[in-house]
Amino acid sequence: MFEQQFLVYKEVAETRNFTLAAKRLHMSQSSISLQIQNLENQYGARFFDRTNKGVSLTKAGEIFYDKVREVLNILNNAQQEVSELVEDARSVINLGATLTIGEYILPNILPYLYKERPDLDIKANIANTESIEQGVLERKLHIGLIEGPVPKQKELIAETFLQDELVVVVPYFHPWASRNSVTLAELTEERLVTREEGSGTRKVMEIALEERGLDPSKLNITMELGSTQAIKQVVAAGLGITMISALTLQRKCDHSLFRTLKIQDSPVYRNLSIITLAHSSQTKDERYFINLLHDRELLLSLINEDYCAMEMQCSDEEDRRER
Missing domain, CATH: 3.40.190.10 (Periplasmic binding protein-like II)
Known part of the structure; x- marks a missing residue:
């Protein structure tokens, strides 16, 4: 119960907007307001100053926000570590990638992964940078791969891989x-x-x-x-x-x-960049995938590899052009 309240509190504190927080969490605004009110009553402090322009954190609210982030990170790390101990569990990485990466890099990486790590499932979501960023922040995506300017979010870590x-x-x-x-x-x-x-x-x-x-x-x-x-x-x-x-x-x-x-x-x-959530430990499979992206020689060899289906499609296009 308290984890849900903390997630609500964190979203409101970061968006400074009850309506936007409700939209991102797929909850009603009245439910968001009630959970914040219950937290303030429970701790006997006012965490937000409310105005027509939105909300802002009070001094107590800023302190509580830092602690909420720590607790949620601890819970998330605990969940990941326990999951790694489950025997015979198939590994899954929820991956987000922007269009160029999703169309021209991932399709060459995935066959290699399927061959080398048949126990590893990659669930890929192709979207724009903003959606990938939000997915990582909301823990819906374990890893995001983006092109161009990296988001200026203290909650995210960005590292160039190509x-x-x-x-x-x-x-x-x-x-x-x-x-x-x-x-x-x-x-x-x-x-x-x-x-x-x-x-x-x-x-x-x-x-x-x-x-x-x-x-x-x-x-x-x-x-x-x-x-x-x-x-x-x-x-x-x-x-x-x-x-x-x-x-x-x-x-x-x-x-x-x-x-x-x-x-x-x-x-x-x-730069093509990897974004992950700050203050969150990665599973051994997530680290394996990230290390693969940092192996520049291997990565370029996979990117430059032409598959038969691609060549057949290209031949058809050339034939049509010549006709």
């Missing part, structure tokens, strides 16, 4: 196809196909432009798509050019469909 380059991609018949590089300023002259606003790839591109004194609003964005694969198909059809991750162009057929151009001004890189 660096990814953004490149300009044009169809093989484009006038730029014979070039090796372009400037960012030249992008304003072309029809641009991009990811939707809020995506990690889009954000990194906009930051790169701003850092070089260019206004992202000057780009001639003619199409926004929620999938890198969809963007590649549109570009291959000659409906525009794009700026996407070099990791998404590793398959053999990509080399015949597209030409990849580097940024002349200076290369645009972004």
Whole structure:
């Protein structure tokens, strides 16, 4: 009972909003208010100052918040350690990944894991950075894999496992196809196909432009798509050019469909990061998975591996193009 109250208290303290806390915990606002009131009555202290703009922690509330976090972390660690002692239990990792990682890295890692660790189940959720971050904070995800800027949350630990380059991609018949590089300023002259606003790839591109004194609003964005694969198909059809991750162009057929151009001004890189909950111990299986991501030589060999199904699909696309 008290664990539920502590979870409610922690959510209200971090969101500073009863309505938002209720939404995140899938509870009614009246139930949230009642549990906070019961806690204040139980400890004989007012933990929140309530105003029309929201709530703020009192001095007593700040002290109690720190203790609540400690208790919840202890309980979570105890649960994980006890779970590891259960014999013959199949190991499960609830994993969250953003789109580029989920589409182009995980599919090559999972067959390797299935072969090396058949006892390990990976339950993957592909979503945007904000959803992955929230999933880790709410302990629904054990590990999050994100691209681009890392969240500024003291509850989270972020560590880079790979660096990814953004490149300009044009169809093989484009006038730029014979070039090796372009400037960012030249992008304003072309029809641009991009990811939707809020995506990690889009954000990194906009930051790169701003850092070089260019206004992202000057780009001639003619199409926004929620999938890198969809963007590649549109570009291959000659409906525009794009700026996407070099990791998404590793398959053999990509080399015949597209030409990849580097940024002349200076290369645009972004970090691919692992996010986990701070003050929370990891199981041996979670550590195994994280160590795999940090094995750069192995990771790159898996990412660059082409599977037969991919090659067959690419051959079909090439045949259709030649016809």
